[in-house]
Amino acid sequence: MKSILIKNILLDHKPQDVLIEGNRFTRIGENIDSPADLLIDGRDKALIPPFYNAHTHAAMSLLRGCAEDMPLTEWLQDKIWPLEAKMQAEDLYAGARLAILEMIKSGTVFFSDMYFNVPVTIRAVEEMGIRAAIGVTFLESNGSKYVERGLRFLENLPETSSRVQITITPHAVYTVSADLFKRLAAIARERSLIIHTHLAETRQEVQDCIAAHDMSPVRWLDHLGLLGPDTVAAHVIHADDYELDLLRDRGVWLVHNPCSNMKLGSGVFRSAEIIEKKLNIALGTDGCSSNNNLDMREEMKIAALLAKVHYGSEVLKVDEVFRWATLNGARAYGLDAGEIAQGKLADALIINLNDVRMLPCYDLLSNWVYSADSSCIDSVICDGKFLMQGGKVPGEELIKEAAKKAASRLATKNNQN
């Protein structure tokens, strides 16, 4: 069991020592002098919880910037889906690794993924030391063979480390039938897996769902028995007051993805009502092709700004949006993490307090949410291990080279059609 002792680091407004043994914080306080395998000087640095990205599509990093200035439906159908159809396992692996590298460098230690080819994503996550909830995705438009393959995968889940959990990710009400939704809900409850889906993202989705089922997407999923504390619903922009109450009463976790919602013109998340009604809420970046990065720090700032311009400057305060991006993301996926406290899983960021963007320091969190960027992150700790130390992630150059090759394969295939 490896141990790390961090001395004199700013934590909860004062310099403290932090001992990590194995994958947990075991002691926090002043003058800790246990022997440790690794001793870190924390002066001029702060220790803060890292990010838990509650909704993304990791390997879409390979599609970064491939299509701009389009609404969601057109963007998906004309640009994204045709490119995705060309992606092979090696592309998805290279894309997932590129995404994980970007996440580590911007302070994220966990992501909830909804994409294709679970085995290669598991492999990338295991190799790179990050945590993930990896979704087995169901889109019926991809064909019944594809659905059958997903169901078979769920019957015989692979062995993984404790950093990896498998989730069930039906894509959305417009791509998954009532029967399949019900079947997936039953499997999820039987095997204690989280269900993670897109919900009420666009007006079009709401209109189409009402036309097809005489119910809005939120009511439709409730009708199908999908909504519970083990459900994570991404976006949830177009929900009325009754539906917000219903989502709260069912204990559903909402995931706000402000950059994606704004960029695709999907609509304005109802932050003020969601805070007032005390819904479960976390933050996500969505896939970086609609963002176009996986930077949760930027996502916090933009979530707060969007809430303020719509509801007033006092809505979505610094500590609140920080909690959405950290502790709440961990809670949504059942992780005993997201706080720097004795006994919790040892995930943390070491922030450079001497970075120009962190000066002066009236309020560390305010600087972190509104002023910092990834250049202020010195180190990233996940599960008791350094994923980045002093700005360096081992193997970075190989990951980038492989991603460049995969992207150029995709571009070539695309030009041939």
Added chain:
Amino acid sequence: MKSILIKNILLDHKPQDVLIEGNRFTRIGENIDSPADLLIDGRDKALIPPFYNAHTHAAMSLLRGCAEDMPLTEWLQDKIWPLEAKMQAEDLYAGARLAILEMIKSGTVFFSDMYFNVPVTIRAVEEMGIRAAIGVTFLESNGSKYVERGLRFLENLPETSSRVQITITPHAVYTVSADLFKRLAAIARERSLIIHTHLAETRQEVQDCIAAHDMSPVRWLDHLGLLGPDTVAAHVIHADDYELDLLRDRGVWLVHNPCSNMKLGSGVFRSAEIIEKKLNIALGTDGCSSNNNLDMREEMKIAALLAKVHYGSEVLKVDEVFRWATLNGARAYGLDAGEIAQGKLADALIINLNDVRMLPCYDLLSNWVYSADSSCIDSVICDGKFLMQGGKVPGEELIKEAAKKAASRLATKNNQN
């Protein structure tokens, strides 16, 4: 005359060589082999225009994060103005240098400043090699002695390098009288100085102006003869269609400050109409106490996202918002810069194409606007000189130490009251 030759750098979608002699780009093309004082290898890098921040209050960097989650009027009156009243010349100097350091590190080579104590700001700008339009600020609430001092300053402008211009910055319609506005407009036209003011930032400002003068702020300033192509108006959120047409017809330069407007809940800038009506428009960060940084890259992304969530995903395209932040900022202040072209002032950024956030590269500008952050900037060139090279700004540590001391002086003074 110093010269710099950059070889094989990505520019306009192909590798090119760029020669800088003195403070201008003198040759751009393939296979340039002039002798040069400095030879730069541009492989795996791109050369792009840097940022021109068209509205800020530089030394407010010292107030970063000192007050959060408040509307503009309360924020100004209860928090900002009392702290500003305590700032001495040495604080303003330290704050301006901190701001300039942050701007250089995030790719900005010019800022238009509206703040106090012009001589210390000039000193900071001259020393650090950036460009600036430095405003002589008028707020009548500060007393007639203060106004007289500003007017005397304008009568006898100091000698500066070509990187510095002096502007006249009446604060706003609610802090400057009709007489003073008219007097300042006359001085500006007589001496060919730009007038830079806040305009139509909040609903309150509009209501109060109508109550006082029976005219909205835009109409009131036009009535006073303020509006022309030498006028830069920051914010301009609450303007009706007639007023937008008027501002266009007068050739006024608008400055959009999305972070500040969102954070203070001031309102939504009318991007779609302003593009459609073809107004002159540039981008600014506002003071970093309402942002809370001076990062124009982030400002571009947020400007685009705000426009898209309000007007649709096709509004404010990548190349458009990039132009607002670069060429248009230079044009607003009469600088022969903002483009990398033969004969133009030699201002540029060297971007690291191998940064994880810049991969893959389907579209360089899309990556730059939506995905990058300051960590992707390798070097910053202003007026033919490197202000930052390989991420290093000379003197950085001293600037940060001085800012920390100034902030702790201010905090102490504040606690004593």
